[in-house]
Amino acid sequence: MDLNKLLQDVHEIYDKNGDYKDLSDKAVYAPSIQVDRRNVYFILHNTNEKGYIEKCLVVYENRLTAGDFEAVESLDDKDSVLLVGELNEHNNVALAKRFQWMRPVSRRNYKYTFGLGDRLGNASNAHLRLFKGRGIMPVLAQQSIRELTLMHRTNTDVFQSASWAVFEEGFTYGWGADGDHVKTPYEVDYAVKIGCSMITLDCTEEIHNDVVNLDEAALDKRFNALDPDQIKYFNDTYLNKDFEVADGVKVHFTKKDVEESVLTFYDAILFAIGIHDKFVVPYNLDFEISMDETPYQTTPENHFFFANELHRKGITPVTMAPRFYGEFQKAIDYIGDTDRFEREYVVHESIAEHFGYKLSIHSGSDKLSVYEIIGRLSKQHGWHVKTAGTNWLEALRVIAHKDPKFMLELYKFSYENLDDVKAFYVFNAQTDGTAPKPADMNESNVMDLLDNDDARQVLHTMYGSIMNLKKNYHYVYRDKLWDILLKNQALYDKYLNIHIAEHLDLLQGVVKTKAEAREKNEPKTDISKNY
Numbered sequence: 001m002d003l004n005k006l007l008q009d010v011h012e013i014y015d016k017n018g019d020y021k022d023l024s025d026k027a028v029y030a031p032s033i034q035v036d037r038r039n040v041y042f043i044l045h046n047t048n049e050k051g052y053i054e055k056c057l058v059v060y061e062n063r064l065t066a067g068d069f070e071a072v073e074s075l076d077d078k079d080s081v082l083l084v085g086e087l088n089e090h091n092n093v094a095l096a097k098r099f100q101w102m103r104p105v106s107r108r109n110y111k112y113t114f115g116l117g118d119r120l121g122n123a124s125n126a127h128l129r130l131f132k133g134r135g136i137m138p139v140l141a142q143q144s145i146r147e148l149t150l151m152h153r154t155n156t157d158v159f160q161s162a163s164w165a166v167f168e169e170g171f172t173y174g175w176g177a178d179g180d181h182v183k184t185p186y187e188v189d190y191a192v193k194i195g196c197s198m199i200t201l202d203c204t205e206e207i208h209n210d211v212v213n214l215d216e217a218a219l220d221k222r223f224n225a226l227d228p229d230q231i232k233y234f235n236d237t238y239l240n241k242d243f244e245v246a247d248g249v250k251v252h253f254t255k256k257d258v259e260e261s262v263l264t265f266y267d268a269i270l271f272a273i274g275i276h277d278k279f280v281v282p283y284n285l286d287f288e289i290s291m292d293e294t295p296y297q298t299t300p301e302n303h304f305f306f307a308n309e310l311h312r313k314g315i316t317p318v319t320m321a322p323r324f325y326g327e328f329q330k331a332i333d334y335i336g337d338t339d340r341f342e343r344e345y346v347v348h349e350s351i352a353e354h355f356g357y358k359l360s361i362h363s364g365s366d367k368l369s370v371y372e373i374i375g376r377l378s379k380q381h382g383w384h385v386k387t388a389g390t391n392w393l394e395a396l397r398v399i400a401h402k403d404p405k406f407m408l409e410l411y412k413f414s415y416e417n418l419d420d421v422k423a424f425y426v427f428n429a430q431t432d433g434t435a436p437k438p439a440d441m442n443e444s445n446v447m448d449l450l451d452n453d454d455a456r457q458v459l460h461t462m463y464g465s466i467m468n469l470k471k472n473y474h475y476v477y478r479d480k481l482w483d484i485l486l487k488n489q490a491l492y493d494k495y496l497n498i499h500i501a502e503h504l505d506l507l508q509g510v511v512k513t514k515a516e517a518r519e520k521n522e523p524k525t526d527i528s529k530n531y
């Protein structure tokens with residue numbers, strides 16, 4: 001590395017005084033430049049012989065403090081030192097001591113927040129560029145335990161990729177990190193220790209779904225087996241009571257509602273209270289409670305009961321994710337009657353407003369048919385929407401354009417091995433159903449795989465198997481996939497931008513329908529040749 005040239009870059013940065021549009025060294029990534037008195041920091045982008053962008057950190061700092069950084073090369077310059085280092089954890093910690101905004105913050109003061117996730121770890125830069133000036137707080141690090149496991153990743157690398165992207169893009173507006181779908185104290189602890197500002201407590205394993213199928217006699221029998229003082233408390237508090245949660249919006253409990261709500265959810269409530277006391281309070285976390293990955297819809301009574309029992313203990317989560325009417329399957333649009341969705345969303349939103357939190361919409365990728373409704377109705381506290389890792393599908397869009405044969409191979413493998421993920425995901429696509437047969441796919445229709453609902457679900461859920469398949473101690477697909485992606489990062493960024501912009505435009509009311517969102521954002525011609 002030519003350190004004298006970097007020294008000239010530092011002097012040019014002083015001279016430019018904040019206007020970095022025309023720096024002579026194009027390798028200096030302008031959005032990353034930070035100047036603090038005489039100290040200068042930036043990320044350098046160099047394209048290597050394979051066509052990948054290689055990044056390193058450049059620091060010019062007073063010699064007394066620069067020792068915080070781990071340098072690969074350095075050059076003394078009077079009282080200062082210029083050093084070049086890797087984008088590693090050590091340097092991230094050193095930099096974050098200087099720039100607090102590299103660390104995630106609470107979502108509490110943000111009305112609109114949006115969970116992005118990044119399965120591969122190279123999507124956050126494009127996301128951040130899109131979020132600048134949108135008035136929505138991005139939650140970048142949002143990898144579920146399931147995704148970490150299937151992808152062989154750790155919370156540390158997820159957190160690191162996000163934090164480096166924040167620095168690189170000069171994103172000083174605040175971002176969140178979500179310990180996503182944590183189900184046990186062990187998993188919560190892991191998320192907390194890594195620095196997550198938020199946890200999504202997935203209560204699935206403490207929710208007793210079998211209760212919904214009990215007949216009246218069996219339900220009574222189970223309820224009446226509770227302690228007499230518990231029965232008295234639940235009946236006195238809820239039975240035949242009306243709770244007015246908004247003007248003209250009431251939640252009413254019949255005997256069945258009381259018994260079902262208690263028996264299905266009370267264990268989960270106690271679990272949430274325990275996690276709240278042990279982690280949320282001491283670590284000042286944003287608390288999200290999710291019950292969306294259950295087989296049954298959360299009724300307004302169930303939702304009210306959960307929130308009211310938390311409220312009794314003085315707990316107000318920042319967000320709650322009920323399971324709404326209809327289907328929120330991964331990677332495809334909402335399935336269901338949108339008028340009914342709207343009617344029921346009004347009640348859930350009223351409950352959330354009554355208790356003082358916002359609703360969280362899970363598996364939010366591609367639910368373009370309901371975003372106008374959510375954006376319009378979630379007025380008081382705003383919304384939190386979580387996408388479902390569909391940046392992976394945008395990465396595959398790049399693969400399909402740049403190497404259609406390889407894409408066909410990935411699809412065939414995914415189609416033939418779909419059983420790998422049956423235990424992890426619930427989705428419609430089945431290889432004995434309507435998912436396109438690999439034999440019917442060819443280079444001229446390969447792009448359909450990214451538009452067909454069934455094919456999307458097959459590809460969306462098979463990421464771990466694709467990335468980690470090995471033969472004779474070598475990865476079968478991983479290296480080739482990364483090679484294509486790294487050579488085409490700009491195209492990947494463009495597709496990410498289009499994909500998420502459609503969601504945000506509907507949520508923010510910029511457009512009113514899915515068709516308008518598509519019309520506004522989707523390119524009219526094949527743009528893959530331009531990148």
Ligand SMILES: O=C(O)[C@@H](O)[C@H](O)[C@H](O)C(=O)CO
Pocket residue numbers: 117142143144146147180181361362363364386387388389
């Ligand atoms: O695939 C996953 O596990 C995640 O993408 C997960 O679905 C996501 O984080 C989520 O919870 C969206 O609701």
